[in-house]
Amino acid sequence: xxxxxxxxxxxxxxxxxxxxxxxxxxxxxxxxxxxxxxxxxxxxxxxxxxxxxxxxxxxxxxxxxxxxxxxxxxxxxxxxxxxxxxxxxxxxxxxxxxxxxxxxxxxxxxxxxxxxxxxxxxxxxxxxxxxxxxxxxxxxxxxxxxxxxxxxxxxxxxxxxxxxxxxxxxxxxxxxxxxxxxxxxxxxxxxxxxxxxxxxxxxxxxxxxxxxxxxxxxxxxxxxxxxxxxxxxxxxxxxxxxxxxxxxxxxxxxxxxxxxxxxxxxxxxxxxxxxxxxxxxxxxxxxxxxxxxxxxxxxxxxxxxxxxxxxxxxxxxxxxxxxxxxxxxxxxxxxxxxxxxxxxxxxxxxxxxxxxxxxxxxxxxxxxxxxxxxxxxxxxxxxxxxxxxxxxxxxxxxxxxxxxxxxxxxxxxxxxxxxxxxxxxxxxxxxxxxxxxxxxxxxxxxxxxxxxxxxxx
Numbered sequence: 001x002x003x004x005x006x007x008x009x010x011x012x013x014x015x016x017x018x019x020x021x022x023x024x025x026x027x028x029x030x031x032x033x034x035x036x037x038x039x040x041x042x043x044x045x046x047x048x049x050x051x052x053x054x055x056x057x058x059x060x061x062x063x064x065x066x067x068x069x070x071x072x073x074x075x076x077x078x079x080x081x082x083x084x085x086x087x088x089x090x091x092x093x094x095x096x097x098x099x100x101x102x103x104x105x106x107x108x109x110x111x112x113x114x115x116x117x118x119x120x121x122x123x124x125x126x127x128x129x130x131x132x133x134x135x136x137x138x139x140x141x142x143x144x145x146x147x148x149x150x151x152x153x154x155x156x157x158x159x160x161x162x163x164x165x166x167x168x169x170x171x172x173x174x175x176x177x178x179x180x181x182x183x184x185x186x187x188x189x190x191x192x193x194x195x196x197x198x199x200x201x202x203x204x205x206x207x208x209x210x211x212x213x214x215x216x217x218x219x220x221x222x223x224x225x226x227x228x229x230x231x232x233x234x235x236x237x238x239x240x241x242x243x244x245x246x247x248x249x250x251x252x253x254x255x256x257x258x259x260x261x262x263x264x265x266x267x268x269x270x271x272x273x274x275x276x277x278x279x280x281x282x283x284x285x286x287x288x289x290x291x292x293x294x295x296x297x298x299x300x301x302x303x304x305x306x307x308x309x310x311x312x313x314x315x316x317x318x319x320x321x322x323x324x325x326x327x328x329x330x331x332x333x334x335x336x337x338x339x340x341x342x343x344x345x346x347x348x349x350x351x352x353x354x355x356x357x358x359x360x361x362x363x364x365x366x367x368x369x370x371x372x373x374x375x376x377x378x379x380x381x382x383x384x385x386x387x388x389x390x391x392x393x394x395x396x397x398x399x400x401x402x403x404x405x406x407x408x409x410x411x412x413x414x415x416x417x418x419x420x421x422x423x424x425x426x427x428x429x430x431x432x433x434x435x436x437x438x439x440x441x442x443x444x445x446x447x448x449x450x451x452x453x454x455x456x457x
Contacts, residue, residue, distance in 0.1 A: 016306070016318075016325040023302035024329075026169040027160055028295060037179045037208055041201040044183050052198050055134035059202075062121060063142045065260065066114065067150070070107040072256025073249035074100060074154050078301065079308045079390050080245070081161025086312030093162065094229035095238045097220060099245060100154030102237040108147030115140045138202045145206030148213040155216035160305055162229075171215040179208030244392075251398035252389060258398075262405045270413050270427045278424055281363035284349055289371050292337040296330045296379065300386035307390030316454040323387040323446060330379040338372035363424070370428035377432055380439030384446045393449060400441050409434035 041060070045052050077100040084092040114121070118136040127135065152175070156168035185193040186200025196203065221231055271282040303326040310319035341348065349364045350356070388397055409431045416426035 016322045017329060020299060020302045020306060020322065020326055020329060023160065023163060023165050023305055024298040026165040027301050028169075028298035036176060037205050040176075040180060041183060041205060044187055045198055045201050048187070048197055051131060052134060055131055055138060055198055056201065058122065058127070058131075059135045059138040059142070059198075063139055065257075066111060066143075067146060068260055069253040069257050070104075070111075070150055071153060071253075073107075073245070073253035074103060074150070074157055075256075075301075075304070076245060076249040076252050076389060076392070076394065077103075077154060077157040078161040078304050079248075079392055080241070081158055082163075082305045082308030082390065083312035083392070085162050086309035086315075088313075090228050091230045091234065094226075094231045094234040095241055096161070097155070097158040097229065097231065098234055098236070099238060099241045100158055101151055103242070103245060104150035104154040105147060108150050111143050111146040115143050118143075134198055138198050141199065141202035141206060145209055148206070149209040152209050152213035152216055155213070155220050158220065159216070160301060161308070163305065163309070167219055168216065171212045171219075174215060175208040175212030177208075178211045179204045182207040248392045248394050251394035255385070255394070255398050255401055258402060258405065262409060265410055266413070266427065266431060270410070270417070271424070273417070274424050277357070277359045278363055280353075280357070280360045281367050284353065284360075284364045285367035285371050288341055288348060288368065289374065292334065292341075292371075292375055293378075296333055296382055299326055299330050299333070300382045302326065303383055303386040304390040307387045311391050311450075311453070316450045319387075319390070320447065320450045323383060326387070327380060327383045330383050331376070334375040334379045338375050341368050341372055366425065367428070370425070370432065373428075373432045374435060377435040377439060380443055381435055384439065384442035387446050388442060388449070391446075391449060391453075393445070396445060397442060400445075401438060404434045404438045404441075408437065 042053060042056050045056050077096060080096040080099070081093055084090075084096060118139050119132055121139070122132045122135045152171070156172070159165065159167040181204075183201050183204035184190055186196045186203055187198075188200075189195025194200075220226055267282050267286060268279070272279045303323060306322040306326075307319045310316070310322060345365055345368045346361075349361055349368070353360050353364065385397055385401075388394070412430035412433070413427035416422055416430060422429060
């Protein structure tokens with residue numbers, strides 16, 4: 001293996017931190033562009049009244065839940081691309097790019113089948129007819145655009161895999177700008193356009209993701225820099241690769257969905273069982289958990305890319321060092337974020353506690369302490385789950401995540417509550433224990449696997 005190429009940097013400066021950040025920083029925006037569009041839409045339609053905002057919340061939540069499995073599965077495209085890129089199997093890199101597009105097309109077609117059942121889906125939630133009339137068309141339009149939304153993410157994962165994250169971040173910014181502009185025109189009816197309200201905001205998201213996809217595809221298919229991957233010659237769907245993606249990506253997708261469901265059950269069912277004030281405090285704590293988690297997820301994506309790249313190049317010691325460097329970065333980020341939460345928790349809680357309810361403030365203050373503990377314990381989970389994905393190990397992490405998450409995190413919390421031990425702190429203790437144990441197991445799995453690969457060559 002020729003190690004003189006500029007792509008392979010086993011002795012990168014600062015223990016590989018700069019190499020990780022080079023990918024992670026631009027990846028940050030592209031990885032959250034769809035969620036950011038939803039956030040902006042909520043902000044804009046909130047001016048139309050609480051009913052419209054409620055419909056947007058439920059419509060977007062169901063949409064993101066249904067699309068989550070496919071987004072999680074497609075994260076393995078990054079691993080496939082980076083492994084073959086590291087091995088200098090450039091033709092296969094191109095095949096992996098097309099694989100992502102074909103998978104996005106198939107997934108989008110499956111999601112289109114939910115459109116006729118929109119009203120029934122929201123009816124099952126017990127919503128009234130007036131609310132369903134708002135929710136259903138919003139959801140249907142989002143689903144109609146799911147093919148291009150998934151296609152944009154598939155190509156974004158491809159570009160990250162070849163260590164060109166500036167491409168998807170640029171197209172994501174342009175797509176977001178298109179989303180905001182179309183929202184402005186169609187939600188409020190400016191410049192002679194019809195005032196479509198919530199429907200207009202759904203059209204805005206589809207316009208934004210479609211723009212993002214088209215720009216990504218133009219670069220993917222027409223750029224001269226992409227032609228070393230034989231993009232125009234590899235349009236076919238490689239069914240061997242598709243089988244591998246389903247085999248390896250399905251557990252990753254299930255982990256994605258399981259994690260969302262686990263957190264939803266923890267927040268709404270377990271914490272919600274203590275009362276309205278606890279649920280309100282949980283809503284505040286959740287905002288800061290998500291805010292601190294997002295930057296770390298970008299580093300995790302970079303970890304998948306670099307571990308896959310160096311594993312593909314048979315540089316297993318370097319792959320291990322990059323994972324350790326990522327852990328130091330994420331742990332430092334989590335500790336720094338946690339320190340800020342503790343120092344300014346009264347102010348941060350006050351931003352969301354508009355009624356200045358002292359009970360909510362006191363509970364939220366306790367919850368933020370546990371959020372800090374979760375951030376610190378989750379760092380190892382996030383890094384080594386991503387590192388294992390980089391070497392295509394997803395089934396073992398799924399089994400361990402399911403066993404510890406639901407067995408210790410959820411069941412353990414319910415047992416402690418039933419035994420009346422620890423009060424509302426008990427569920428948080430169970431979740432912190434689950435994350436700590438899962439992180440330790442994933443760390444051992446990764447280090448042993450890479451050591452074994454190094455010995456066998």
